Amino acid sequence: MDLAYTEAEEEFRARLREWLAAVLPSLPAKPSPDDWPGRRAYDTAWQRMLYDAGYAGLHWPVDAGGQGATPTQHLIFLEETEKAGAPYVGANFVGLLHAGPTIAAEGTAEQRARWLPPVLRGDEIWCQGFSEPDAGSDLASLRTRAVRDGDHYVVSGQKIWTSHAEVADWCELLVRTDPTAPRHRGISWLAMRMDAPGVTVRPLRTLAGSTEFAEMFLDEVRVPVSHRIGAENDGWRVTMVTLSFERGTAFVGEVVACRRTLAALAAEAQANGGWDDPVLRRRLGRLNAEFRALWRLTQWNVSEAQSSGGVPGTGGSVFKLRYSHARQELYEAAAEVLGADAADLDREWALDRLSSLSYTIAAGTSQIQRNIVAERILGLPKGR
């Protein structure tokens, strides 16, 4: 049991810090949240900088174009970039954190050569077309159909909640290729071009007023059969690979960010007198325990992944359950610190309070995560 980093890890950290200090000032100005083309340009510019410096796909395997870094190095990378105020992975999220790793693990040599380098260089953006209006938590009930026509699939159906769809070049798309097979067996995983004829994206407005995600209508979209990752009708298994990447280290940087926010909240409370209220003060103290422990749990999970060969474990569900709740608590406390100003959307944290509401829903709701913990970790019987 050790929390000290090795000399090599500390060297890695020092080099990264130095590089961040040198390049971050040259980053373009942050675009407004509603400026989608601006956001895409900003996020991909950052990815390109990472690529040029040899930090792109740090945790990807070397033969997929990555750096083959250990989980601990990846942890350090996420910690330091967040501390330095570097951009969040943003629009590169799906490509870097799940489509890319899935293609690296399940794709052919040709597919890897086609799709991985542009993700790493920041040339292409991916989005995730899994959810449908009638298939959210129950993803395996998806109905978007793909019918074989020669060397193409003809895809029709509807997807929903597709984050970053407005600026994506590619979509990791789940489709039903065998409607007669049992639910989990007739699904395939396709890479679909977002500018293909028949794809219509209609932005959805979130409760925060932004258009973070969209509906996607697919009307006889032709997708080459060669764009299928994994075998036909084996898409469910491929999807499980994708989801395990999604939950792996996706929130590391955010825990660091939450700890910074908490310190800022304490400072604000001291400045505006809220700190004199013992109930509020103690509430912030308890949140300090939460986020310190969540950071330690992250280190625990990363160390475990490292000792088991880099595979993200079920610890991700344990983490996500507690983290999503703690994050919402943090912004509730922020509202208390702000007092009447919590109603002013231009005040810091007011918008974040709204977006924190998605954390117990996106990437698998808390209820679904509890099912996973109970059945896969605790071994309780499958129920209905």
Next chain:
Amino acid sequence: MDFQLSDDQRALRAGVRELLAGRFGRDRMRAALDGGTGIDRALWRELGEAGFFALRLPETEGGVGLGLPESVLLFEEAGRSLLPGPLIATHLAAGAVKGAAEGETVVAVLDAGQPVGHLGDADGLLVLGPGEARTPGPGSGPEPGEARAVTGGALRDVVREAARPVRSLDPFTPLWRVTGPVGPGELLSGGARLRDEGALLAAAEQLGSAARTTEMAVQHAGEREQFGSPIGSFQAVKHLCAGMLVRAELARSAVYAAAVTADRAEIAGAKLLADDAAVRNARDCLQVHGGMGFTWEADVHLHLKRAWLRSGQWLTAAAAEEALAADLC
């Protein structure tokens, strides 16, 4: 960074678990419960021989020479098995109070305002000065951050004149309330550290209890059938169990990390989360057991009562939260 148990630590944990299963398994535990709850001196000495109390004393002083992380693993096992007695105080007094390291003497702890467990059985009393955040109460006693050891005639005086027994919530922990003056005792070095370490070890016991009640709930949920199915197949029950695991695992990260860093704020966080996990997991475990959970026969009430008691010892939630708030400034 390798924040996992080392092979030696795993072996240590397995060894203690085996020792306690042999010497204080469920049958012994229940027999002890029925047969009066004095300290089992033979067991105490065996724990001493196994290094339970001298674990962190240097080898040159007859100790085992290990550190806080190893102590935490030991106390986690103690918490799992409901092992009674002032284990933490005796462990902290090893090297300072004669016979504590060997398990020859039993050292209880007096923390102003708190009832004292096992005072009647004790050969020594660790008297804690008030924590930094509190204002010292009236009377003599140690200064803030100090700790003193009271033994011999002075201790007998406390039991005879200054204390009276209390009907204890926890059947394994006879309690005494000390209302009169306590002799000055011998000043121990590193008094403030003792309070922190005590809080950490109590957190470790809470963690062991929280993990154990999770196992008990999961086992019962897998066996008990209602409506033609194991109750663990019902989502309401499943989600209770999942919540228990999440609390225990978060507490585990916090407690282990605090053992490695020995940082004050980190220890406060560990105690806060481990108290929460032990108390709430015991309550949920009781719920999963249904009517059986409300009986004396099921062990869950023993975990709950001990968890409640420990929550008020060494570092309360209020003090921990204040310490963690101060850490943000």
